Each structure stands twice: as C-alpha cells, then as structure tokens.
Amino acid sequence: MASFEERTKAPAKTNKSFYSNTNPFYPSFVDQCTWYCWGRQLELGVPVEDLKAKLPTSNAENWAHDTKYPVFKYPRVGDIGVYRAGKYHEPGDGPGHVFIVEHVYSDGRILISESGANMKFQTRIVSPPYNYYLKSKYKYTFDGFIHILDFDEKYFVPGCTYRTKFNKYLRTSPEVKAGNKIIWKTLKPEWRAISYADSLGKARFYKGIDRELVDFANDSKGNIWGKCKTENTPVWLCVEDDTGRQVEKV
Numbered sequence: 001m002a003s004f005e006e007r008t009k010a011p012a013k014t015n016k017s018f019y020s021n022t023n024p025f026y027p028s029f030v031d032q033c034t035w036y037c038w039g040r041q042l043e044l045g046v047p048v049e050d051l052k053a054k055l056p057t058s059n060a061e062n063w064a065h066d067t068k069y070p071v072f073k074y075p076r077v078g079d080i081g082v083y084r085a086g087k088y089h090e091p092g093d094g095p096g097h098v099f100i101v102e103h104v105y106s107d108g109r110i111l112i113s114e115s116g117a118n119m120k121f122q123t124r125i126v127s128p129p130y131n132y133y134l135k136s137k138y139k140y141t142f143d144g145f146i147h148i149l150d151f152d153e154k155y156f157v158p159g160c161t162y163r164t165k166f167n168k169y170l171r172t173s174p175e176v177k178a179g180n181k182i183i184w185k186t187l188k189p190e191w192r193a194i195s196y197a198d199s200l201g202k203a204r205f206y207k208g209i210d211r212e213l214v215d216f217a218n219d220s221k222g223n224i225w226g227k228c229k230t231e232n233t234p235v236w237l238c239v240e241d242d243t244g245r246q247v248e249k250v
Contacts, residue, residue: 008102017039034060060082076151082097086139094136097116101145160213161249164246223240
C-alpha cells in the first residue's frame with residue numbers, strides 16, 4: 001500500500017516532479033491543470049514510464065476518454081478528476097479541466113488541489129455530484145475519476161469470504177448502462193444462485209450469499225470484480241462500482 005500525504009501548498013520550484021523535463025508539460029504549460037496533475041502523480045510515486053503508457057498528454061477534456069487507467073464515478077485519494085467541455089478532441093469548444101483528490105470526507109465531499117491557465121495553485125472542497133465549479137463560457141461535464149494507485153488500506157483481500165449486501169438480486173455482468181451504472185434486475189427465485197462462467201462477471205447472487213474471493217480484476221468500465229472460489233468452474237462477482245461496495249467481509 002502506497003503512503004499518501006495531502007498537498008495543501010503549491011509545489012516548490014525545486015520539485016522535479018513538476019519542474020523538470022520528466023513532466024511532459026514542462027516548461028511550456030507550467031501552472032496549467034494538466035501540468036499539475038501529471039506532476040502530482042509523479043510526486044505520488046507513479047513510475048514515469050507507466051504514466052507515459054497510460055495517461056494522456058492531450059487537453060484535459062480527453063483524459064477520462066483516452067486513459068488506460070480505470071475510471072470511476074466515485075473518488076479515492078490520489079485520483080484525477082476530469083471535466084469535459086463539448087466534444088472529445090475538439091479544443092475549440094473548451095479544453096476541459098483536471099484536478100487531484102486530496103481527501104474524501106464521509107459525506108462524499110472531496111478536498112481537491114488544482115492549478116490552471118487562469119489561476120495559480122489552490123485547494124477547495126467540492127460536493128457531489130461534482131459539477132463544474134469554475135467560471136467559464138463553456139458547459140463542462142464531469143467525466144469521472146481516473147484511479148491510478150491505491151493509497152487507502154485495501155478492502156478487498158484475496159482468500160477472504162464476502163457477503164452480498166443489497167436486497168435486490170444482482171445482475172453481475174460487465175455490461176453497464178450510460179453513466180457507468182450497473183444494470184439491476186429482479187430475478188426469479190429459482191435464479192438466486194445460478195451462475196455462469198463463460199465470461200467475466202456473468203454470475204447472479206442474492207443478498208446474504210457468502211463467497212470466498214480468490215482474485216480481483218477491473219473491467220473496461222472501471223468496475224472491480226472478484227473471482228469466486230467454487231468446486232467447479234470459477235465465476236465472477238461485481239464487488240465494487242460507482243454506486244459503492246456491493247459486498248462486505250464476513
């Protein structure tokens with residue numbers, strides 16, 4: 001587990017994560033939001049080669065669309081929040097904006113750090129649903145949180161038993177609706193524990209069903225899946241998505 005220290009002051013000019021050619025936005029775009037977020041990830045310990053392979057160096061509005069890291073609708077410390085303006089890859093209708101999550105409060109509010117073309121470094125508290133909060137002639141849309149490193153204690157541990165939490169049946173499939181929402185569906189009673197193992201996530205469980213999870217993986221939408229230990233072929237259960245954790249430890 002990586003350690004995390006909140007940044008509440010502007011980085012010093014001697015900080016090479018921000019003020020060196022390791023940061024692809026230095027020196028031409030110093031103080032802009034993309035420069036700051038790239039630098040913050042370097043400062044947090046993300047290897048530069050990993051960032052080069054997975055984090056865009058284009059305008060901020062493209063980041064959630066183009067990144068190879070998972071994107072969630074709920075925040076965790078160290079995440080990059082992304083706002084889009086207009087269409088992807090069309091800077092003429094707004095460049096977008098990115099920021100860093102420094103703290104997550106129990107009520108869903110977040111402390112963020114940011115910089116920008118029309119501002120210097122600053123922090124602020126933003127409330128759900130995290131609508132755009134800066135003055136702009138463009139209409140900005142929140143695209144989600146890019147998740148790169150885990151800084152909090154891992155809740156999901158392989159080899160532990162977990163219990164499904166919700167009253168409804170879970171249609172635990174990687175298929176999601178617009179907005180990255182899991183598709184919920186009430187199933188017939190005889191389908192309570194029916195499961196399928198032909199692809200990631202095709203499993204159905206009712207509230208209170210216990211399963212030992214032996215592995216975890218992300219799908220293309222950023223949802224976390226746990227592989228259930230069974231006597232036959234393995235099945236997958238969606239254990240966390242943008243609505244929160246779907247299972248709890250037994």
